[in-house]
Amino acid sequence: MLAEFNLFEAAGLTSQEIRHSRFLSFLLDPKGAHGMxxxxxxxxxxxxxxxxxxxxxxxxxxxxxxxxxxxxQVACEFQNIDILLLxxxxxxAVILENKLGSGEHSNQLPxxxxxxxxxxxxxxxxxxxxxxxxxxxxxxxxxxVSYESISGILRSLLQSRRASMGPDVALALSHxxxxxxxxxxxxxxxxxxxxxIIGKHRKAIxxxxxxxxxxxxxxxEVTDALxxxxxxxxxxxxxxxxxxxxxVPASAEAPNGYVLAFWVDAYNKRLRLILExxxxxxxxxxxxxxxVESSAHLKxxxxxxxxxxxxxxxxxxxxxxEPDGDFEAWSQAIGERMRHFTASILPYxxxxxxxxxxxxxxx
Numbered sequence: 001m002l003a004e005f006n007l008f009e010a011a012g013l014t015s016q017e018i019r020h021s022r023f024l025s026f027l028l029d030p031k032g033a034h035g036m037x038x039x040x041x042x043x044x045x046x047x048x049x050x051x052x053x054x055x056x057x058x059x060x061x062x063x064x065x066x067x068x069x070x071x072x073q074v075a076c077e078f079q080n081i082d083i084l085l086l087x088x089x090x091x092x093a094v095i096l097e098n099k100l101g102s103g104e105h106s107n108q109l110p111x112x113x114x115x116x117x118x119x120x121x122x123x124x125x126x127x128x129x130x131x132x133x134x135x136x137x138x139x140x141x142x143x144x145v146s147y148e149s150i151s152g153i154l155r156s157l158l159q160s161r162r163a164s165m166g167p168d169v170a171l172a173l174s175h176x177x178x179x180x181x182x183x184x185x186x187x188x189x190x191x192x193x194x195x196x197i198i199g200k201h202r203k204a205i206x207x208x209x210x211x212x213x214x215x216x217x218x219x220x221e222v223t224d225a226l227x228x229x230x231x232x233x234x235x236x237x238x239x240x241x242x243x244x245x246x247x248v249p250a251s252a253e254a255p256n257g258y259v260l261a262f263w264v265d266a267y268n269k270r271l272r273l274i275l276e277x278x279x280x281x282x283x284x285x286x287x288x289x290x291x292v293e294s295s296a297h298l299k300x301x302x303x304x305x306x307x308x309x310x311x312x313x314x315x316x317x318x319x320x321x322e323p324d325g326d327f328e329a330w331s332q333a334i335g336e337r338m339r340h341f342t343a344s345i346l347p348y349x350x351x352x353x354x355x356x357x358x359x360x361x362x363x
Contacts, residue, residue, distance in 0.1 A: 001182075001190065007172070008179045012319060015183065015269070017100040021082045023176065024098070024130075024150075028085060029074040034173070035165045036157060038069035041085070043153045045094065048128045048143040058124050059092070067092070081112050086120065093120050095127040097142070099135075100184065109139035132184050148185040151177050215322040219266040222331050223273075223317065226338045227262075238263055238278075241346070247354050251280030259284055260353065264317070271321045271334065273341065275313035275349070277305065284357060285310075291356035297348045313349065315341055 013019045030038035046061040054060045059067075073086045085094035093116050097109065109127070116125050129137040134146030154177040162170050182190060198205060224234075232239045238261035240248060251259040259280035265272045275298075277285050289305040292298040292312045301311040317337045323330035 001193070004178075006179055006182075007175050009183075013179065015100065017082075017098055018077070020100055021098045022076050024096075025074050025076040025083050027173075028072075028083065028096075030070050030072050034169050036161065038072065039161070040153065040157060041069060041072065042067075043157070044145065044150065045126060045128075047149045047153065048126065048145050052143065059126060079112075079115055080108070081115070084116070091120070091123045093123050093125045095125065095142075097127075097129050099129065099131045100147075104138055109137055109142055113139065113141060146185070147180050151180040151185055154180075216266040219271050219321045220264060222334055223264045223266075223271070223338075226335055227264075230338060230342045232262070241350075244350065247358060249280065249284045249357055251278060253280055254278035259288070266321045269319075269321060270316055271318040273313070273315040273317055273338075274311055275315075277310040277312060279308050287356045288312075288353055291352050295349070295352040297345055298352065315345070 008014070008023075011019075013023070026032045027034060027036070028041045028044065030041065034040075042064050046064050049059060049061055049064070067087075067090055069087055069090070069092075071087055071089045073088075075084045075086075076082070078084045081095055082098040083094075083096035085096065087093070095112050095116055097112065109129070113125065113127050116127075117123075127137075127139070127142040128145050129135070129142045130145050130147065130150070132147045134144040134149065136144055154173055158165075158170060158173055158177065165173070227234070227239050231242050233242045233245070235257065236255035238254075238256035238258075240256070240258060240261060244260070245258070248258045248260050250257055254261065255278070259278055260275065261278055262273060262275050265274050277288050285305060289300065289310065289312075292300050298312045299314075301314070315337075317334050318330065320330075
């Protein structure tokens with residue numbers, strides 16, 4: 001099963017929330033080149049209102065069945081809303097917030113609801129929270145839908161509509177549905193196989209896990225060697241190019257003794273090279289932050305500089321902090337990213353920041 005080719009796995013769609021949102025936007029669009037018209041979007045919305053009182057929902061499954069959604073406008077990442085559906089003919093809007101791996105934050109569900117109500121006053125608004133297990137939203141106005149339901153809808157449509165679909169579309173939908181069952185929702189057959197393997201080979205599996213080591217430590221072994229290869233030096237797990245030591249201002253408050261430092265973030269799924277302004281003299285930090293605002297290669301994470309650490313660069317070394325199979329190929333890919341960074345980006349960063357901290361030369 002794991003050896004079966006899947007085009008979405010090959011494209012890195014497995015756990016990328018925004019990529020799932022974009023593909024779902026394509027499927028939800030009645031004008032999309034998938035041959036389903038508004039059938040998929042109707043089934044998804046009917047799943048949301050299923051077994052809910054009509055006065056609570058404002059629209060019933062029957063209403064949706066009879067509603068012509070062919071004019072539906074679909075927007076992805078509109079005002080931070082993952083997917084927004086608008087039907088001017090029906091004065092009907094759908095908010096679809098996609099939570100594949102992350103949780104809710106910043107009171108976002110009420111904010112999105114208020115934004116759509118302001119955008120389309122008087123319209124019916126159906127807010128939906130999509131998650132792997134269909135968890136209950138914090139805002140009771142939202143209706144939960146699970147990825148398991150999405151998987152079931154796709155399976156049903158593939159069975160009933162395959163003959164009217166193009167072969168490429170049917171293949172894509174089949175691959176996406178398989179991806180959901182393998183990586184997002186619980187597949188009973190896959191669970192059964194896993195339990196059989198664990199039962200038969202438990203000692204071998206435990207031994208493999210014991211010798212795998214910490215994935216962060218393995219990632220840092222690779223990146224540490226690459227940073228040294230490219231002329232970086234380290235102190236207190238912070239890095240600077242050795243040539244920067246002659247111009248980066250010192251700081252008694254910073255772990256590595258300088259107001260700037262690189263470090264490698266291997267704590268999340270991705271592997272990233274981070275550059276931060278560290279604690280130090282306020283005038284120096286302010287000058288650096290001002291240079292960041294005018295640089296094409298640097299971007300502060302916050303609009304205002306914090307009192308301690310302020311991130312000004314977030315460069316992706318790898319979409320995964322550990323190899324998915326071939327360790328050598330994974331290491332080589334990180335090496336290529338590091339070479340690109342040091343050759344094509346680092347010189348511009350140095351020019352911007354060095355100009356900010358060095359006093360002007362007298363004429």
